[in-house]
Amino acid sequence: MSQNKFFAKGGDKVTPENLGEAIQQAIEIEIATIPVYLYTYYSINRSPDQDAISGSLVQKLVAKGKTAKEASAIALDLSAELMVFSNKAGALIMSVAIEEMLHMALSSNLKQALAGLPELVGKSPSVWPTCLPGHVPPFNIDRAKLSQEQLMTFLKIESPDPLHDPKLLQVIEYTTIGKFYEMIVDCIDNNDLQYRTFLPQLIEGKGYYAQNNIDTVYYDKEHKPHFTNQDDSGDLVYIRDKASAKKAIMCIVEQGEGSKAPGLNPDNSVNCSAVVPGDFDDLSKKELSHFAKFVEIYCTYKTLNARFQSLDIGVKDINDYFVVNVAKNPLTKHYPANIAPVSELLNAVYTYIFVMVEDCYLKSGNTQWEIFMFGIHKSMIFILNSICGDIMKLTYTGPDGEVYSAAPTFEDYPFGLLSSPKSQMIDLFNAAVAVYPTISYLGQRIQDLPDVPLHN
Amino acid sequence: MAIIKYTPNLSLCGGSAPAPSAAPQTCAPASAPSIELHVCMGLNACKGHDRYGTNNCAGTGYCATAEQHNCQTLNNCRGQGGCGLYGDIEQQENPGNNECAWQGSCAVPIQAERFRTLGPERGKSVWLQARKLFVQRMHKAKRSYGDSPFKCGPPQNWLISVLGSYDSCGNSGDKVCSFGFNDPDDHAKKLCEGEKE
Numbered sequence: 094m095s096q097n098k099f100f101a102k103g104g105d106k107v108t109p110e111n112l113g114e115a116i117q118q119a120i121e122i123e124i125a126t127i128p129v130y131l132y133t134y135y136s137i138n139r140s141p142d143q144d145a146i147s148g149s150l151v152q153k154l155v156a157k158g159k160t161a162k163e164a165s166a167i168a169l170d171l172s173a174e175l176m177v178f179s180n181k182a183g184a185l186i187m188s189v190a191i192e193e194m195l196h197m198a199l200s201s202n203l204k205q206a207l208a209g210l211p212e213l214v215g216k217s218p219s220v221w222p223t224c225l226p227g228h229v230p231p232f233n234i235d236r237a238k239l240s241q242e243q244l245m246t247f248l249k250i251e252s253p254d255p256l257h258d259p260k261l262l263q264v265i266e267y268t269t270i271g272k273f274y275e276m277i278v279d280c281i282d283n284n285d286l287q288y289r290t291f292l293p294q295l296i297e298g299k300g301y302y303a304q305n306n307i308d309t310v311y312y313d314k315e316h317k318p319h320f321t322n323q324d325d326s327g328d329l330v331y332i333r334d335k336a337s338a339k340k341a342i343m344c345i346v347e348q349g350e351g352s353k354a355p356g357l358n359p360d361n362s363v364n365c366s367a368v369v370p371g372d373f374d375d376l377s378k379k380e381l382s383h384f385a386k387f388v389e390i391y392c393t394y395k396t397l398n399a400r401f402q403s404l405d406i407g408v409k410d411i412n413d414y415f416v417v418n419v420a421k422n423p424l425t426k427h428y429p430a431n432i433a434p435v436s437e438l439l440n441a442v443y444t445y446i447f448v449m450v451e452d453c454y455l456k457s458g459n460t461q462w463e464i465f466m467f468g469i470h471k472s473m474i475f476i477l478n479s480i481c482g483d484i485m486k487l488t489y490t491g492p493d494g495e496v497y498s499a500a501p502t503f504e505d506y507p508f509g510l511l512s513s514p515k516s517q518m519i520d521l522f523n524a525a526v527a528v529y530p531t532i533s534y535l536g537q538r539i540q541d542l543p544d545v546p547l548h549n
Numbered sequence: 550m551a552i553i554k555y556t557p558n559l560s561l562c563g564g565s566a567p568a569p570s571a572a573p574q575t576c577a578p579a580s581a582p583s584i585e586l587h588v589c590m591g592l593n594a595c596k597g598h599d600r601y602g603t604n605n606c607a608g609t610g611y612c613a614t615a616e617q618h619n620c621q622t623l624n625n626c627r628g629q630g631g632c633g634l635y636g637d638i639e640q641q642e643n644p645g646n647n648e649c650a651w652q653g654s655c656a657v658p659i660q661a662e663r664f665r666t667l668g669p670e671r672g673k674s675v676w677l678q679a680r681k682l683f684v685q686r687m688h689k690a691k692r693s694y695g696d697s698p699f700k701c702g703p704p705q706n707w708l709i710s711v712l713g714s715y716d717s718c719g720n721s722g723d724k725v726c727s728f729g730f731n732d733p734d735d736h737a738k739k740l741c742e743g744e745k746e
Binding site: 316 | 553554622623635640651666667672720732733
């Protein structure tokens with residue numbers, strides 16, 4: 094586990110002198126969550142084969158003495174529950190990942206206005222398991238498939254209350270992400286800071302951020318769509334003064350932890366009795382915080398597992414039905430020769446998204462808009478998402494002898510300085526398509542990307 | 550093998566401007582007359598301007614003349630993008646009415662089942678919005694128009710039967726599949742009547 098230092102300049106308080114480092118730390122906290130949530134997201138098959146699930150259940154139930162009619166009725170109901178749950182878990186995790194990207198941009202706006210150019214490239218965790226930079230107590234964060242254990246990690250990340258650590262005797266740096274942001278707010282409140290409004294930021298009203306898309310939608314048993322984010326739940330904020338700076342931070346904290354949500358139980362277990370039912374797609378209610386969304390997934394998962402176990406048909410974990418068997422914390426260098434080049438390309442695309450976001454803080458007007466819409470959006474939806482799906486069709490045998498599906502590793506790709514990142518990405522594409530022609534359709538999409546240089 | 554080459558002049562934004570190509574020495578003869586490009590059934594402004602060139606009136610065409618594509622940022626030019634599943638509220642209000650290339654936010658053609666994911670009209674039919682914009686345009690142009698072959702746009706299953714395959718973007722599963730206790734016909738009827746999904 095790697096634990097970055099909180100402030101290079103020392104101190105347990107955010108001051109005008111170390112404000113830039115503190116906000117950079119905030120950016121890196123947000124970035125650290127993105128590969129974790131995305132990795133688990135891609136492990137979920139959001140549209141499993143209901144007929145296969147139902148057929149398997151019928152066989153098991155009949156073997157346990159149910160009549161065919163009884164077995165079919167139970168199997169239909171449970172398989173539909175699984176179909177909804179797998180899709181809902183995916184939608185909720187994606188809705189959180191989207192907001193983490195928003196938080197990264199809000200923190201970057203803060204840094205641009207108050208301290209200097211945000212640094213995003215090369216800031217994804219390089220050692221796994223990782224931890225949140227500066228979080229006390231530190232806890233292991235894995236890139237792992239969906240499981241109750243992984244959801245517990247998500248809950249710790251988003252916990253509104255300090256984690257209960259009986260061994261905690263050292264000086265507290267920050268115990269929740271919200272408390273960390275409080276320190277930044279205190280500094281903003283108590284000092285007459287200069288706001289560098291002449292520099293480009295990613296601002297609202299340009300279509301850069303959309304709260305929902307089809308990937309944050311899931312269907313209930315009656316196939317009615319539910320929207321997991323609210324249109325008014327948050328947006329980019331142009332940081333121009335104290336009020337806008339605090340508005341951006343409030344958005345980050347409320348979306349993450351919620352304003353008054355109860356946290357984990359004293360023994361760090363989850364209080365499932367506090368789950369709020371429903372999905373709040375009407376305007377009179379409010380969107381669930383990240384913490385509450387993960388509580389909802391965790392508790393639904395637990396209830397469904399219990400229902401399956403009560404049938405005594407040998408189902409230990411429902412994730413067998415809809416979660417792809419990916420390894421924990423895989424690295425590209427451990428993949429075989431038919432997968433590693435594809436993983437390298439995937440990592441380059443992932444890293445190039447950060448390169449383009451950094452560039453948006455140096456460009457304004459139409460140039461910024463084009464980089465964002467035709468570079469970042471296109472990369473996320475049409476290249477990264479596509480290649481994530483494609484790589485998972487490949488399998489390999491791990492050191493433990495088990496067969497795994499290859500997974501996106503979301504490692505920072507070390508672009509060299511001798512040629513442009515885009516030209517290097519094209520070389521990687523050519524190497525990848527040579528071993529995996531399935532991805533040939535991505536060539537034109539990569540070719541269409543803007544040609545953006547490295548900065549920091 | 551789909552090898553591609555890096556060319557700095559291909560940079561469309563964010564880098565230096567492409568070098569202008571040399572002017573042609575002679576004008577090539579015009580090919581067949583162009584037809585207006587539109588994104589779906591029932592959105593053609595002129596006779597003979599559907600995919601088959603056989604429709605007899607505005608608004609009655611069977612299929613898109615714009616290039617088929619399956620998601621955001623893949624439309625070729627102005628007015629050739631679908632919308633609905635990605636993009637911001639403004640984009641979702643303007644299916645087939647985008648200003649420039651790559652500004653559409655979803656697939657073309659627009660299946661009847663597609664709904665909007667943002668804004669006050671969230672959950673409502675995308676095709677009906679596209680048809681509404683088309684009707685407004687016809688009124689402004691003082692032109693008559695006919696009924697669409699399907700009242701609420703082409704159903705996905707029909708598109709698959711005609712096109713061989715059809716894919717719009719997204720990971721949340723197929724809207725017309727039958728899991729759970731789904732009644733696709735009832736959903737389609739409600740969407741067609743302007744109700745929210």
